[in-house]
Amino acid sequence: MPAYITxxxxxxxxxxxxxxxxxxxxxxxxxxxxxxxxxxxxxxxxTDEHGVKVEKSAAAKGVSPQALADENAAEFQRVLKxxxxxxxxxxxxxxxxxxxxxxxxxxxxxxxxxxxxGTFEGWYDEGQEEYYTETRAKELDYKSPISGRPLTRAxxxxxxxxxxxxxxxxxxxFAANPDFVQPAARRNxxxxxxxxxxxxxxxxxxxxxxxxPFPGDEKHVIYVWIDALFNYITALGLGEPGxxxxxxxxxxxxxxxxxxxxxxxxxxxxxxxxxLMALELPMPRRIHAHSFWIADGQxxxxxxxxxxxxxxxxxxxxxxxxxxWRWYMATQGPLQASDSDFRAQHFHETYTSDLxxxxxxxxxxxxxxxxxxxxGKMPADSQSGGEWPAKCAAAVTTWNAAIDALDLVGxxxxxMGLLREIDAFIHRTEPxxxxxxxxxxxxxxxxxxxxxETVRIAGVLxxxxxxxxxxxxxxxxxxxxxxxxxxxxxxxxxxxxTALEKCALFPRLEA
RNA sequence: GCCGAUGUAGCUCAGGUGGUUAGAGCGAGGGAUUCAUAAACCCUAGGUCGGCGGUUCGACUCCGCCCAUCGGCACCA
Numbered sequence: 001m002p003a004y005i006t007x008x009x010x011x012x013x014x015x016x017x018x019x020x021x022x023x024x025x026x027x028x029x030x031x032x033x034x035x036x037x038x039x040x041x042x043x044x045x046x047t048d049e050h051g052v053k054v055e056k057s058a059a060a061k062g063v064s065p066q067a068l069a070d071e072n073a074a075e076f077q078r079v080l081k082x083x084x085x086x087x088x089x090x091x092x093x094x095x096x097x098x099x100x101x102x103x104x105x106x107x108x109x110x111x112x113x114x115x116x117x118g119t120f121e122g123w124y125d126e127g128q129e130e131y132y133t134e135t136r137a138k139e140l141d142y143k144s145p146i147s148g149r150p151l152t153r154a155x156x157x158x159x160x161x162x163x164x165x166x167x168x169x170x171x172x173x174f175a176a177n178p179d180f181v182q183p184a185a186r187r188n189x190x191x192x193x194x195x196x197x198x199x200x201x202x203x204x205x206x207x208x209x210x211x212x213p214f215p216g217d218e219k220h221v222i223y224v225w226i227d228a229l230f231n232y233i234t235a236l237g238l239g240e241p242g243x244x245x246x247x248x249x250x251x252x253x254x255x256x257x258x259x260x261x262x263x264x265x266x267x268x269x270x271x272x273x274x275x276l277m278a279l280e281l282p283m284p285r286r287i288h289a290h291s292f293w294i295a296d297g298q299x300x301x302x303x304x305x306x307x308x309x310x311x312x313x314x315x316x317x318x319x320x321x322x323x324x325w326r327w328y329m330a331t332q333g334p335l336q337a338s339d340s341d342f343r344a345q346h347f348h349e350t351y352t353s354d355l356x357x358x359x360x361x362x363x364x365x366x367x368x369x370x371x372x373x374x375x376g377k378m379p380a381d382s383q384s385g386g387e388w389p390a391k392c393a394a395a396v397t398t399w400n401a402a403i404d405a406l407d408l409v410g411x412x413x414x415x416m417g418l419l420r421e422i423d424a425f426i427h428r429t430e431p432x433x434x435x436x437x438x439x440x441x442x443x444x445x446x447x448x449x450x451x452x453e454t455v456r457i458a459g460v461l462x463x464x465x466x467x468x469x470x471x472x473x474x475x476x477x478x479x480x481x482x483x484x485x486x487x488x489x490x491x492x493x494x495x496x497x498t499a500l501e502k503c504a505l506f507p508r509l510e511a
Numbered sequence: 512g513c514c515g516a517u518g519u520a521g522c523u524c525a526g527g528u529g530g531u532u533a534g535a536g537c538g539a540g541g542g543a544u545u546c547a548u549a550a551a552c553c554c555u556a557g558g559u560c561g562g563c564g565g566u567u568c569g570a571c572u573c574c575g576c577c578c579a580u581c582g583g584c585a586c587c588a
Contacts (some may be wrong), residue, residue, distance in 0.1 A: 011588045048588060131586075185516065189583055192515060202586060224588060266585070339581075353537060357550055365547035372546075423551045432546040508548050
């Protein structure tokens with residue numbers, strides 16, 4: 001079955017930071033894992049480029065909105081390369097292919113009666129050009145928080161999406177698909193809010209022009225959120241049935257995973273499914289809303305200026321390497337309901353205890369003994385692997401289930417658990433003592449062959465997390481990476497007599 | 512303010528339909544050892560299980576109140 005995974009499209013008004021890097025890395029690990037299995041994977045990311053904020057920023061800089069979007073989109077694309085991320089496409093919402101399809105979808109919603117022209121009335125701040133909700137306006141004593149001038153009662157004509165009419169259908173869908181929104185805490189949040197009842201949502205704006213024109217009424221532009229959500233299917237060409245893009249990519253819909261941050265849950269868990277229902281398109285399989293990184297115990301914010309930004313991240317690459325960064329993101333990140341704290345010391349400890357002491361050290365001691373006792377030649381195992389083939393198979397099963405559930409920690413632990421068991425096995429069987437007893441040579445051969453083979457298999461399972469370092473391990477073990485997972489984790493991949501090199505994958509570093 | 516969640520060892524978190532000594536990983540201290548990147552291994556850590564009150568023979572686990580933190584409260588990308 002084709003596997004489709006998406007990140008949100010990133011707002012071009014932002015500079016790339018750890019938040020973007022995190023979401024994209026999570027998707028990248030998953031995409032690599034699925035490709036390793038031999039699945040047909042499509043991994044999408046991109047940029048969201050419309051909206052009043054972009055228009056204003058561009059004006060402030062004295063450039064056109066498109067020029068600003070071009071510059072920042074290019075920066076996001078450059079960053080993806082620096083991070084070694086393997087997205088299959090990069091969609092930009094100002095591309096004609098996207099705009100045309102969004103208009104097609106909106107037109108269909110209009111024709112189906114799911115979008116209608118309505119009137120919005122509310123408290124308007126003329127200086128700020130924004131509306132406040134009734135409660136917020138009351139809090140402000142009906143005065144502008146900026147200018148102090150009284151708010152005015154204003155009305156505006158907008159097109160609305162009949163979200164309210166999907167209440168029942170959404171409730172039924174959530175009931176039938178309890179895993180649709182992950183993690184469970186986020187699902188409960190959505191259900192709670194759903195119980196309060198849905199109101200129709202405006203899908204157009206008239207107070208600025210930097211957006212996709214509303215089909216048939218061009219003084220309206222399509223609200224950025226609606227525009228942005230459609231990226232998930234415009235990239236597959238679903239808005240141009242029969243087109244070239246659709247021919248190649250329509251098979252990827254419905255998406256397996258929309259990975260998002262918790263701040264945009266409502267749009268993805270409720271509005272997006274309702275839009276798809278209105279268009280009679282299939283639902284994505286899962287929405288996974290991760291939480292946020294905080295920095296040294298403090299919430300990251302623009303005003304605090306404490307975002308873990310690109311230069312900071314590149315500092316970690318320089319010191320620890322890209323794979324170490326991926327490992328920290330994937331195993332220590334906020335994939336579940338609570339936030340994770342990014343701390344330099346924690347990063348260092350994770351690097352040392354996981355990567356140096358286990359993932360680096362275990363292959364090192366195994367290849368070192370084989371070099372010392374067998375001149376580097378893979379020994380023959382008269383025990384056919386003993387208990388290890390079954391242990392490896394169990395780890396693969398656990399790993400597969402974890403990947404299916406986007407449980408990156410579980411998958412990483414399944415792989416690393418094998419290495420920890422090999423360490424224990426070496427401790428128990430003491431091959432370094434057997435080496436001194438010629439009468440027990442056969443036993444020694446079996447033990448070290450089993451160790452090497454298990455290390456090889458663990459290395460395969462670690463590839464999505466540590467692609468560069470596991471490539472080094474493959475070279476040391478004289479392996480290639482062509483075959484699908486099932487073949488590569490089969491016992492006996494290293495032929496007896498193969499010349500194995502000593503390897504030291506992760507150097508110990510000072511804090 | 513309203514709704515929801517969380518609060519357990521230095522850090523990150525498990526756990527228990529109430530019952531003798533509350534667990535893991537990491538960090539820290541000590542030991543033994545060498546195949547290995549002084550790594551793997553063994554031992555140690557005494558934390559009033561957020562606070563107060565209640566129910567009970569007995570609560571960290573049940574109930575109430577309070578405090579703190581986090582999320583949501585719709586036009587915010």
